[in-house]
Each structure stands twice: as structure tokens, then as C-alpha cells.
Amino acid sequence: MPRSQTTKKPTRIQREKTKAILEAALDVFSDFGFRGSTIDMIAARAGVSKPNILYYFDTKEAIHKTLLAELLQTWLAPLHQIDAAGDPIEEICGYVSQKLKMARDFPRESKLFANEILQGAPHILPEIQGELKELTAVKARVVSDWIKAGKLADIDPHHLFFSIWATTQHYADFDIQVRSVLGDESDPFASAGPFLDKMYRTMLRP
Amino acid sequence: MPRSQTTKKPTRIQREKTKAILEAALDVFSDFGFRGSTIDMIAARAGVSKPNILYYFDTKEAIHKTLLAELLQTWLAPLHQIDAAGDPIEEICGYVSQKLKMARDFPRESKLFANEILQGAPHILPEIQGELKELTAVKARVVSDWIKAGKLADIDPHHLFFSIWATTQHYADFDIQVRSVLGDESDPFASAGPFLDKMYRTMLRP
DNA sequence: GTCTATATCGAGATAGAC
DNA sequence: GTCTATCTCGATATAGAC
Numbered sequence: 001m002p003r004s005q006t007t008k009k010p011t012r013i014q015r016e017k018t019k020a021i022l023e024a025a026l027d028v029f030s031d032f033g034f035r036g037s038t039i040d041m042i043a044a045r046a047g048v049s050k051p052n053i054l055y056y057f058d059t060k061e062a063i064h065k066t067l068l069a070e071l072l073q074t075w076l077a078p079l080h081q082i083d084a085a086g087d088p089i090e091e092i093c094g095y096v097s098q099k100l101k102m103a104r105d106f107p108r109e110s111k112l113f114a115n116e117i118l119q120g121a122p123h124i125l126p127e128i129q130g131e132l133k134e135l136t137a138v139k140a141r142v143v144s145d146w147i148k149a150g151k152l153a154d155i156d157p158h159h160l161f162f163s164i165w166a167t168t169q170h171y172a173d174f175d176i177q178v179r180s181v182l183g184d185e186s187d188p189f190a191s192a193g194p195f196l197d198k199m200y201r202t203m204l205r206p
Numbered sequence: 207m208p209r210s211q212t213t214k215k216p217t218r219i220q221r222e223k224t225k226a227i228l229e230a231a232l233d234v235f236s237d238f239g240f241r242g243s244t245i246d247m248i249a250a251r252a253g254v255s256k257p258n259i260l261y262y263f264d265t266k267e268a269i270h271k272t273l274l275a276e277l278l279q280t281w282l283a284p285l286h287q288i289d290a291a292g293d294p295i296e297e298i299c300g301y302v303s304q305k306l307k308m309a310r311d312f313p314r315e316s317k318l319f320a321n322e323i324l325q326g327a328p329h330i331l332p333e334i335q336g337e338l339k340e341l342t343a344v345k346a347r348v349v350s351d352w353i354k355a356g357k358l359a360d361i362d363p364h365h366l367f368f369s370i371w372a373t374t375q376h377y378a379d380f381d382i383q384v385r386s387v388l389g390d391e392s393d394p395f396a397s398a399g400p401f402l403d404k405m406y407r408t409m410l411r412p
Numbered sequence: 413g414t415c416t417a418t419a420t421c422g423a424g425a426t427a428g429a430c
Numbered sequence: 431g432t433c434t435a436t437c438t439c440g441a442t443a444t445a446g447a448c
Contacts, residue, residue, distance in 0.1 A: 013413090014413095031325065031326065032241065032325060033239050033241060033242065033321075033324075033325065034242070035238065035239065035241045035242035036239065036240070036241035036242070036325070038440085038441060038442085039441075039442070039443090048414090049414070049415065049416090050441095050442090050443090051414075051415070051416085051443085051444085052414060052415080054443065054444085055413070055414075058443095059443080060441095060442070060443095111324060114320075114324055114379075114380075115239075115324060117380050117382060117383050118239075118317060118320055118321060118324070118379055119237065119238060119239065119242070120237065120382050121382050121383065121386075125382070125386070128383055128386045128387075129386045132383070132386070132387065133386055133387050133389075136387050137387075153408070155401060155404065155405070156397060156401045158387060158388060158397075159397060159398055159401040159402075160401075161387075162373070162376060162377075162384060162387075162398075163373050163376075163401075163402075163405065165376070165380075166372040166373045166375075166376035167368070167369050167372045167373060169372075170368060170369075170371070171368075173320075173323075173324055174320075174323050174324070174371075174372075176323060176326050176327050176331070176334070177323050177327065177334055177338070178368060180327075180331070180335045180338070180339055181334075181338065181339050181342050181343075181364060181367075181368075182364060183339075191362060191364075191365060192365055192368075195361060195362045195365040195366075195369075196365075196369075198361065198409075199361070199369065199409050202359070202408055202409045203404075203405050203409050219431090220431095244422085244423060244424085245423075245424065245425090246422090246423075246424095254432090255432070255433060255434090256423095256424090256425090257425085257426080257432075257433070257434085258431080258432055258433075260424080260425065260426085261431070261432075264425095265424080265425080266423095266424070266425095
């Protein structure tokens with residue numbers, strides 16, 4: 001009996017149900033936001049009853065918090081990979097490419113994050129002001145050193161990262177608008193890749 | 207008695223109250239999204255009673271729709287101004303500058319729009335697929351002609367617009383993240399202006 | 413562990429006095 | 431026109447049977 005997730009090793013069934021609930025919750029929360037989602041929707045999509053969900057997670061908020069906690073690590077991973085010893089332009093364009101791939105492969109995570117930040121990050125502000133801020137500062141320093149060494153054009157490192165986050169996540173978060181404007185013919189991500197690569201290569205060249 | 211806004215000329219009081227309600231609703235909806243907002247919150251902020259709000263607007267959704275309808279025109283205005291007869295790079299950089307200024311001066315409108323699109327544009331999809339799509343197509347054609355004339359670098363016009371929307375609106379929609387990462391010292395918009403101007407000038411140069 | 417049934421509460425909307 | 435009081439419903443969470 002988990003209830004408040006006591007110190008017991010979970011059985012296979014428990015792990016699978018927990019997984020199914022989180023998977024369904026990601027679907028629902030990313031589509032409707034936290035307040036717009038109901039436990040009923042999550043239950044229906046997960047194929048379990050509503051009280052059963054509240055057996056595994058004490059509250060609706062607990063489900064949301066669990067998702068957000070996993071999310072941030074996934075989100076920061078590509079940024080970690082930027083290597084001060086690598087070729088500056090390749091490192092940054094590689095980062096752009098990674099972020100675009102994540103927007104394509106994990107649009108629900110992107111929207112969950114966007115919803116959270118849009119509302120003022122009520123559940124994740126400490127992590128934004130801690131982990132995200134510090135990792136960004138470290139990598140901004142790397143970019144700054146590349147610029148000083150004459151390997152990159154002289155641009156503001158923080159705003160460079162903002163622009164990368166904005167342009168890549170846009171294709172997941174605003175996908176209904178992107179698809180509406182392009183028409184449903186083509187895959188937005190396929191054409192966005194070369195566009196962004198060219199854009200950043202051009203602006204970063206010293 | 208408006209109720210369903212019959213064909214009567216509104217008095218001064220009615221116009222002012224309507225205005226106050228819409229102003230308060232913009233505050234609340236942009237912060238909490240449609241589902242996350244309550245009529246009570248709007249009433250409290252507008253300084254009127256809940257039933258009084260429902261005297262001026264039949265439903266909560268009616269308030270939201272009214273705000274969105276006004277919003278789209280404001281939002282499209284800068285795009286209209288792009289002039290095929292002007293200097294290509296100045297026209298586009300002027301557009302970027304306009305959009306950034308709007309993000310700074312109308313952050314609530316930006317967030318309201320972001321919330322709506324993020325949830326799949328439930329109330330504004332026809333306008334996205336109509337007005338926005340068509341105006342974008344027209345202006346993409348202008349950019350395309352500039353490229354053919356050798357006045358701009360060869361980039362995808364639609365993705366150019368996406369990147370402009372993403373990078374400028376980011377400073378309003380994700381402002382809690384931007385401020386967290388930068389620290390509260392400086393004004394993000396002040397440093398974003400020169401960054402974006404430089405970025406687009408560089409990438410657009412033929 | 414999982415279900416049915418239900419308590420409880422918040423919020424949209426309405427009725428009717430003033 | 432604007433208020434107080436209230437109806438109604440949907441949603442979170444719980445109780446208790448199986």
C-alpha cells in the first residue's frame with residue numbers, strides 16, 4: 001500500500017501501473033494544462049479507475065510534480081553536452097539540432113514545460129533559479145571564452161541560448177500554428193532543421 | 207439591459223465597466239489560462255461583484271472570446287506593415303523590433319495568445335487557419351521576391367517568420383525563466399534588442 | 413489492491429430583492 | 431443595474447465493501 005510512497009520495494013504490477021498513469025497524465029497535462037486536466041481524463045486514458053489513481057498518487061498535484069521532476073533532467077541533458085574542447089560552431093549547431101530533435105520526439109514534455117513556465121513556474125521555480133541558471137551560466141562562460149579566442153562572432157551568450165530555446169521549442173509548443181500556416185502537406189521539423197542550422201552557422205561565424 | 211448585448215447604444219457607465227472587466231480578465235487569463243481562471247478572481251480584480259460580471263457578459267467564455275478577438279488584430283498589425291517597396295533588411299529588422307516592443311509593452315496579450323495556441327487554439331483556430339495563414343503567405347511571397355532579386359540571403363521565408371515570432375514572444379511568455387537566468391539586475395528587453403537586430407542583419411545579408 | 417458509492421467543495425450561473 | 435442568496439454541477443478526495 002503506497003499511499004504516501006512508503007519505503008517498500010514496488011512490485012512489477014505497481015511499477016507498470018505507476019508508469020501507465022504517468023504516461024496518461026503526460027498526455028493530458030500537456031494538452032490541457034494542470035487546472036484544465038481532471039483525474040477522470042487521466043484515469044480514462046490510463047485505463048484505470050479514478051480511486052485507483054489516488055491509491056498510487058496521493059493527489060493530482062503529486063502526479064504533476066513527479067512528471068516535472070523527471071522532465072527537467074531530460075531537458076538539461078543536451079546543454080550538459082556542450083564541450084568546451086570541441087569546435088565552437090559544431091558544438092552549438094549540434095546543440096540546436098539536439099534541441100530540435102527533442103521538440104520533435106518529446107512534444108508533450110515540451111508543452112508541459114511551456115505550460116509551467118507560462119504560468120510563472122509555480123512548481124519548478126527553485127530548479128529554474130538553481131540548476132538551470134547555474135548550468136546556463138557555466139555554458140555561457142564557455143561561449144564567452146570562444147568569442148574572446150576569436151572563434152565565434154561577438155554575440156551575447158545568454159541571449160544566444162534564449163534564441164535557441166525559443167526557436168526549437170516553438171515547433172512543439174506552437175505546432176498547431178506552425179502546421180496551420182504551412183498547411184498540412186509537409187513535416188515542419190524536416191524543413192526547420194536546415195533552416196536553423198544555416199541561421200546559426202551564419203550568425204556565429206567570426 | 208445588455209444580457210446578450212442587444213442592439214442598444216451603451217451608456218458611459220456601461221462602457222467603463224465593460225472595459226474594467228476586460229482589463230481584469232486579461233490580467234487573470236494571461237496568468238492562469240482559461241481553465242485556471244475563475245470569475246471570482248476577475249470580479250475581485252475589477253472591483254465588481256460576480257453577478258455583475260455575468261450581467262455584462264453572459265458567460266466566462268464570452269469574456270475570453272472578446273479578448274481574443276481584439277487580440278488578433280493587434281497581433282497582426284506589425285506584419286501588415288512590412289512593405290515590399292522598402293529596403294528588405296530594414297523592413298524585416300523593423301518588424302523584429304516592433305514585435306519585441308509589443309512583447310515588452312503587451313506581455314499579457316502575448317501570454318493570452320501563447321496559452322491559447324499551446325492548448326491547440328480551441329477558440330481561435332479558424333482565424334489562425336484563415337487570416338494569419340493568408341497574411342503570412344502574402345508576406346512570405348514578398349520575402350521570396352526579395353531573395354530572388356538577390357537582396358536577401360536564401361532562407362525559408364516561413365521559418366524566418368516562425369523564428370521571429372518565437373524569439374520575440376519568448377521574452378514575454380517565458381519571462382520568469384529569462385529573468386531567473388539573467389538575474390534580476392538588468393532589463394532583458396534592453397539587451398535583447400541589439401542581439402536580435404544583429405542576429406537578423408547577419409543572417410539576412412545576401 | 414481495486415472497486416462502488418459518497419462526502420465535500422469550489423465555481424459557473426440564476427433568482428429575486430432593492 | 432446591482433446586490434445577496436442560492437441552485438447546480440463537476441471534480442477532488444475518501445469510506446468502506448469485496
